[in-house]
Each structure stands twice: as structure tokens, then as C-alpha cells.
Amino acid sequence: MVAAFPRQDPVALERDLAGLFVQSLNLEMAPADIDATAPLFGGEGLGLDSIDILEVALEVSQRYGFQLRSDDENNDKIFQNLRSLAAHVAQHRTK
Numbered sequence: 001m002v003a004a005f006p007r008q009d010p011v012a013l014e015r016d017l018a019g020l021f022v023q024s025l026n027l028e029m030a031p032a033d034i035d036a037t038a039p040l041f042g043g044e045g046l047g048l049d050s051i052d053i054l055e056v057a058l059e060v061s062q063r064y065g066f067q068l069r070s071d072d073e074n075n076d077k078i079f080q081n082l083r084s085l086a087a088h089v090a091q092h093r094t095k
Helices: 010-025 050-064 082-092
Strands: none
Touching: 010 050, 010 082, 050 082
């Protein structure tokens, strides 16, 4: 059984993930400028593609200690926006 990670403030986790996005994807924006409810994919929001998400998934795996799998049937929900990703990370992180 994996020990639960101490609960982190959801807004702080969203800020941390926004910083991860900016750093790992070399985005030309400040983490604070990322709207936590904006879509990650497509023409609106960050407009990321599948390669960007693979990079983010690798960084999340390293930083938070759990694997985001490309074959997870819930990926559309997990990567809907920064807030949904933060909720998933909060639920599954091990570090």
C-alpha cells in the first residue's frame, strides 16, 4: 500500500504545475498568466499538442512520483485543463 502524500493547497499545486508547463515547454508567458480552467489542447487556451503533453507527462512523473500513461482512458479528462491535471496529480502523487 502506498502512503498518501500530505494534501497540498490545490491553488499552490496549480501554480506549481503552471511553472512546470512554462519551464518544460519553454512557453513565453509567466506561470501566473495560465488560466487554470482554459483548455490545454486546441485553438483556445494553451493550444498544446500531443508531443507537448508527452513532455509534461514525463516531467510530472519525475516531479510527483507516479506515471501518467498514454493509454489511460481518462486522459481527455485528466488533461482537459490545468485544474483537472492538478486534481489528478493531487490524488496520485507519491512525492
